[in-house]
Amino acid sequence: MSTFKGRHLLLLGSALLAGACQQTGKSGSGAMQDSLQHIADRYYADFLILNPVQATFNGENQYNDQLPVDISESFRAHSDSVYARYQEELKGIDTAVLSGNDRITYDMLQREFAISREALTFHDHLMPVQQFTCLPITLAQLGSGSAAQPFKTKKDYENFIGRMKGFAAWTDTAIANMRRGIATGYVLPASLVVKTIPQLKDLAKKDTAANIFYAPLKSIPAAVDVAAKPQLVKDYTQAIEQYILPAYDRLQQFMEKEYLPKARTSSGINALPDGREYYNFLIRTWTTTNKTPDEIFALGEKEVARIRAEMETVKNSTGFKGDLPAFFASVRTDKKLRIFKTPQAVLDSFRAIENKIMPGVKKMYGHLPKTKFEIRQTEAYRAASASAEYQPGTPDGSRPGIFYVPILNAADFSYAGMECLFLHEAIPGHHFQFSLQQENDSLPKFRRFTWIGAYGEGYALYCESLGKELGLYTDPYMYFGRLSDEIHRAIRLVVDVGLHHKGWTREQAIRYMLDNEPVSEQEVTAEIERYMAIPGQALSYKIGELKIRELRNHYTNTLGSSFSLSSFHDELLKDGCVPLSVLEQKMERWAKK
Template sequence: MKNTICILLASLMLLGCNQSGKESATAAEQKLSSVLDNYYEERLVLFPLEATAIADNRYNDQLPNDISEAHRAKVRRMYQKYLDQLGQIDTAALNEQEKLSYAIFKLDMKTALEGLKFNDHLLPVNQFWSLPLSMGQLGSGASIQPFKTVKDYDNFLGRINGFQVWADTAIANMRRGMASGMVLPKPLTQKILPQFAALIVTDPQKSIFYDPIRNMPKDFPAAEQDRLTEAYSLAIMEKLVPAYKKMHDFLQTEYLPKSRTTTGIAAVPQGKEYYNLLVRFWTTTNKTPEEIFQIGQQEVKRIRAEMENIKTQVGFKGDLKAFFEYVKTDHKFMPYQTDEDVLNGYQAIHKRMEPQLKKLFGQVPKSKFEVRQTEEFREASASAEYTPPAPDGSRPGIFYVPILDPKKYNSSRMESLFLHEAIPGHHYQNSLQFENEALPKFRRFGWYGAYGEGWALYTESLGKELGLYTDPYQYFGRLGGEMHRAVRLVVDTGMHAKGWSREQAIQYSLENEALSEDAIIAEIERYMAIPGQALSYKTGELKIRELRQTAEKSLGSAFNISSFHDEILKDGGMPLAVLETKLNNWLKKQHKSTN
């Protein structure tokens, strides 16, 4: 009777069991697969911009009010539902890949639920990441929002309607934040004002949102071209401009006077607890802010010693601070005349390293890749960054380069920056993950800061193996990039956990980095806007370096760098503890295969 019941239940895919009553491997796999698939489908409905980012165009007209209490409640119910369903799966019956998915997903759900205990929706805008800036990118036609068909154009009009509602909720939320002390630091509010002002126009044709009309496909019927031109002109002047103006005026007249004079997130209600969560989220470790602060100071000391060596090698006769100033300001490091010259400089780096890539990587992405200049409206406060490709090949991976003045563009960090943001950094990691159709979608399209940024920073150390850093100043630029990430460990935890002021953090950076004061201020204010994110780079890189050193020591002459890199990348992003377990299992297999 017991076996008969098991067979009947299994046939209904309600439960799998063997003679001892345990779940069968097939049933456990099916149950886990169902949970993960259902979760991702439900997630895309609630977060349709994520669907657009992966070229799933079903929801391209939708922009939910994701900072509303109703939306947050829906999201909370979704996370709890799938965490509960996960608890009903017999993990002993899962294979190695499924156990990876289970571990990653469980941590995701728990962290997401914990995050919803905090009122970050009362801080809906900042100068670095927020929907008003994303809307400008989407509406320009140069980002992830497609503008190829008439339906595409109508879809974005739907998103414009959604943005009006979002903007009103953002103002209401910020007023609640003003009443409770959950407000931005004053310097950040001041940085947002010119960004919003740049999107307020009196002529629709001068708006970035008019670019899709300017670039409309010529094969659209004339009647549709006329209709869309009129619809976009009206949407810009009657919906978008009023929304940005309303937010701008509110920020200037009401919010700025109430913005806080403190620097760190610990100053807001539940700020200390919130920062502790953000540290765990961004580093995917249980390290405390104090531990990270100490690691950062140790790394700064180590890198400074390497920088001193380069200074001696090139025969510079001043101290390190004077050498920083020399590299920052000497015209030999500013060889460009035009924006195009800077972009071509990055293309030349790509060509120079390309022949060496196959020695370090067995797997290379199929996705196309481009270098582009950052859009003008956000260029002043933007960092160099990478946008992943569409999985279907309809959009390339894009390395965005902000170029305020090409004649002042410093070339000393270009090689390390290209390695990090482009190839083999973010482009290899993102593209290979997107192209791996065997992964559940939540992993295929997921992101873990410590893994992704850790990998990109680790790839900066591969320059010599890739035929770069032959110029000691470019290697100094690489050390400058590494120092930048080590300084982040100190100043981020310093501001948000140890009471450092914005000015203290700026001063510490100036003492240890070869960046201009304006660049350092922009960076410090970035860390103020998104606490904890800056910790992910060095934390992840140190773990990957540690894993490589362990593998080299353990395998000796049998160690293969290409195989190691492929193993790091082949299963996509994951928390660092899960990655370490995976690499330890790989090491055991390598030993077995060589014995």
């Protein structure tokens, strides 16, 4: 799970730091802390205006009609000025008088502004469309009527009409940017471009039964006045056919006829003009560390070797006589691991896992989230390129947290990895982490809704290791599925750096993954192409998990009988996503108490 932020051209007015201090009527450390709180509050308000789509996902619905052209040069320049202004305001804060929690806020704001400004010096806006995560895919999710965008009132429908209009303008800028990218060497690999074309083609079809954008018209709520429905249906349909379908068609035609012939044959971003510098930046962004690509590559190889040794032990316990690659092949094809006949049976099996672990989870965690939780099948239009994922709910309870499972063919769905997948994406993984963070109204709002991959994905991967303690992994194939998922994250350290730093081809990365884990070539190809599309993101899981496991082991040993696992977990989660260095500091403060 990851969050990708957009930006918006408008900006709320923000007071000068001195003005904020004067308004408090305080002096000394109290005024300083209030000033920091004012900066944090104003930044979050400005962030929502810069990022109205993210605001919708946060349950902040005041900008649900807005869709900025966040890839334009003017928008990017304005965003930079906003971050620069807040950087200046932070210079007025005396960090020596801040409390522990306020210091976390200060450090996170400082990092946010610096990272956001540095990101704008690179040129990802010249490659704004790819197969895994981009606005054309996100907009389709929002327009489905079953995601974060509300469709409860007439105004809600009118709001999305506003976003449909905005998407037409965004599309024209995207095409212009990609033409600039062609001219300057910033283009996607051809293997990714070919995956975007059918996605865009499906979303450009005037098919009221199948096109996801027509879905909200099939279930207009009873709260919408009956007399207003015919005109609303007419206006909404007209907006789809005037803005959405032509925009997706323009994108699809451009990608197929003009962009694909100019796409590059290389796989990694090191082939771009500033690709090496950009990859180093992305490593710092996603891992919140200063590890070098070569250090990460070596760590990945070490972890792969360690997990392969454990896989050998599990393989032998099943009575299998061949070597590990042969066992991989067996697991990929063994029909006894494919027990499902319908998508509903797959979803029901995940619900059974939830019921099994909850008594143990309640002992491991003192503080459980209030946000409701659902398991859903991934929508057909994006299932072929999707991984299982979690989408957070809203603190007000209007939308539950959702665990999405792509099921292309239930008969091909292996049960071997289901337990660890649920622990990671759902409970106690992403659902607990996101929900507890968002529900904690003692945090500044920007911290309640922020995302730091090394912490968030690292914690979710750590949760996979809790399976035996929760009564799971009793079936050796289920435990092998756990090891398969763990080695998958270790392999990512190798192949991500291989692709983007060492010059590996897509095919080399696919072969390395196939040699070291029991997944199909189709699944591996989708994974490798995901890493090609979002470089560095895949590094965050294993880097973060190793740090969290290190902390648990350290405090288990040093605190001895006074160590409480539920207290450790509650402290780990209570402050939300934080950089790994901040996590170490706050856990040390907890241990001293």
